[in-house]
Amino acid sequence: MAFIKIVNEYEAEGELKSVYDEIIKGRGKLSNIMKIHSLNPDTMVKHMALYKTLMFSKSGLSRELKETIAIVVSKTNNCDYCVNHHAEALLFYWKDSEKIKLFIEDFKKYGTKRYKPVEYPVSDFIDNQFTISLVSHFLFLYEDHINYDLHKKIILELLRITSKEIRIFPIVNLKGEKSSLVDTLMHDKDFERNQISVKKVDYEFMKNGNEMMAITH
Ligand SMILES: C[S@@+](CC[C@H](N)C(=O)[O-])C[C@H]1O[C@@H](n2cnc3c(N)ncnc32)[C@H](O)[C@@H]1O
Numbered sequence: 748m749a750f751i752k753i754v755n756e757y758e759a760e761g762e763l764k765s766v767y768d769e770i771i772k773g774r775g776k777l778s779n780i781m782k783i784h785s786l787n788p789d790t791m792v793k794h795m796a797l798y799k800t801l802m803f804s805k806s807g808l809s810r811e812l813k814e815t816i817a818i819v820v821s822k823t824n825n826c827d828y829c830v831n832h833h834a835e836a837l838l839f840y841w842k843d844s845e846k847i848k849l850f851i852e853d854f855k856k857y858g859t860k861r862y863k864p865v866e867y868p869v870s871d872f873i874d875n876q877f878t879i880s881l882v883s884h885f886l887f888l889y890e891d892h893i894n895y896d897l898h899k900k901i902i903l904e905l906l907r908i909t910s911k912e913i914r915i916f917p918i919v920n921l922k923g924e925k926s927s928l929v930d931t932l933m934h935d936k937d938f939e940r941n942q943i944s945v946k947k948v949d950y951e952f953m954k955n956g957n958e959m960m961a962i963t964h
Contacts, residue, residue, distance in 0.1 A: 754785040756954065763788045770795060771923065771954045778832060811840055868900035875910035882915045884952075887926035887960075895928050899935065902962065906941070912963045917956030918945060929960065938962070 756777060759767050766788040771777055784791035802813055814837040821829030854862060865872075882905070886898055905913045920926045933943050942963045951957040 751783070752786060753782050755782070759785070766791055768922070768954075772921070775952045777954075779828065780832065811837065811844075814840060868897065868904045870904060870908060872908040874907055876908050878909070878911045880905045880909040880913045882913065884917070886915050887918045887928055888920060890920045890926045890928050895931055898928055898932065899937070902932070903937075906962070906964065910964075912961055914959050914961050916948065916959035917953065918958050918960050919953070919955050923954035923956070925955070925958075932960075940964075 754763060756767055756771075763785060767777055770781060770791075781791055781795065784794060802810060806813075808816075814833050817833040818830055818837065821833055863872075886893070886901065890898075902913065918926055918929050929945070932938060942961075944961050945958050946961060948957055948959050
């Protein structure tokens with residue numbers, strides 16, 4: 748527990764808010780260790796730069812080894828928070844590198860027989876080719892760049908090629924606010940025959956990004 752005042756994400760304004768938003772955009776979350784600098788955003792920016800340089804820049808030590816050293820040092824310092832923080836980072840690194848390895852092996856083996864590049868709203872998949880379609884970090888997120896008309900065309904195309912359900916995650920825009928297109932879609936007469944629901948999920952890769960939309964026929 749820190750003895751100095753901390754400004755939380757939801758009460759941050761001005762420069763602090765921009766720095767928080769930038770960190771959440773890049774890292775997916777805001778660690779307590781960063782929030783400790785909330786009275787001095789400039790220190791926070793420099794702390795983040797030091798952390799990124801140490802952990803992610805090219806060096807003789809792998810990222811994995813760096814996180815492992817950080818865990819050992821944290822344990823020696825009796826800092827449980829730091830142990831958890833670096834253990835979580837190490838776990839993500841392992842999971843990610845395992846997934847990346849799996850994907851590379853699979854892509855080498857099956858190439859475009861399994862992975863089809865498509866630029867929506869047009870695809871050459873047949874009607875109901877898939878049972879479920881998943882859309883991740885694309886629709887709603889870029890509402891400032893992709894207008895409602897294009898969202899609609901893409902969803903209609905996905906409905907054509909999907910027999911059961913389309914899932915769109917998250918439903919926030921880049922600022923972490925619920926996209927205004929969510930309500931537009933839910934009130935669009937062209938979708939009145941579809942069931943559209945919003946469900947909470949137990950993961951949050953970016954600020955407020957913990958809800959998904961399910962659309963069924
Ligand atoms: C932020 S990335 C998300 C990648 C991945 N789905 C994820 O969640 O990590 C957005 C993706 O949308 C793809 N994209 C952009 N416009 C597209 C379109 N019209 N049709 C299909 N994919 C598109 C981009 O190529 C990019 O890979």
